[in-house]
Amino acid sequence: MARVYVRVDHAQVPGAPIRGHIPWSTVDRRLRAERSIWLATSRPDGRALVAPTWFWWDGDSEPPRLYFITARPTHKARNLARQPWVEAHLGDGDEVVIVRGPAKVVADRTETDRVDAAYRAKYVDPGSGAQASVYDNPEDDVYRLEPERVITWSYGTMGNWTEWRF
Secondary structure, eight states: OOOOOEEETTEEEOSSOSBOOOOHHHHHHHHHHOSEEEEEEEOTTSOEEEEEEEEEEETTSSSOEEEEEEETTSHHHHHHHHOOEEEEEESSSSSEEEEEEEEEEOOOHHHHHHHHHHHHHHOBOTTTOOBOOTTSSTTEEEEEEOOSEEEEEETTEEEEEEEEEO
């Protein structure tokens, strides 16, 4: 079944949330503005590996996507090769955004260049003006997280839990 997207406040909205009332534009705005997100992958024995990482939220694509980089020799990359499911968490426990779905290495150079341009614009050292690039480390791969679910709540209560499924 195809999803219908509606443009609101520069964000692709996947119809109405399946529950809750927090506007999609609030979620999209936070994902565009934050510098880091906590990314959880699964180790071979099932234990979680959680680490903060820089990311870029492409809220203009249909459906929206979350991009991040990691080096091939890391535990995170090995975990993703074995089990591509990712849980990405933004917030402090009171103002929460969770993006869930599979992550895949981006093989298309045009897509990687687009992510690199976004990284360069987003991650600029305030002292030197140096811009981060997804090409800085030759061992890095760019990953695309394709959300299956996005969940949010605010004020530290799940009573206003809002959820979208893609």
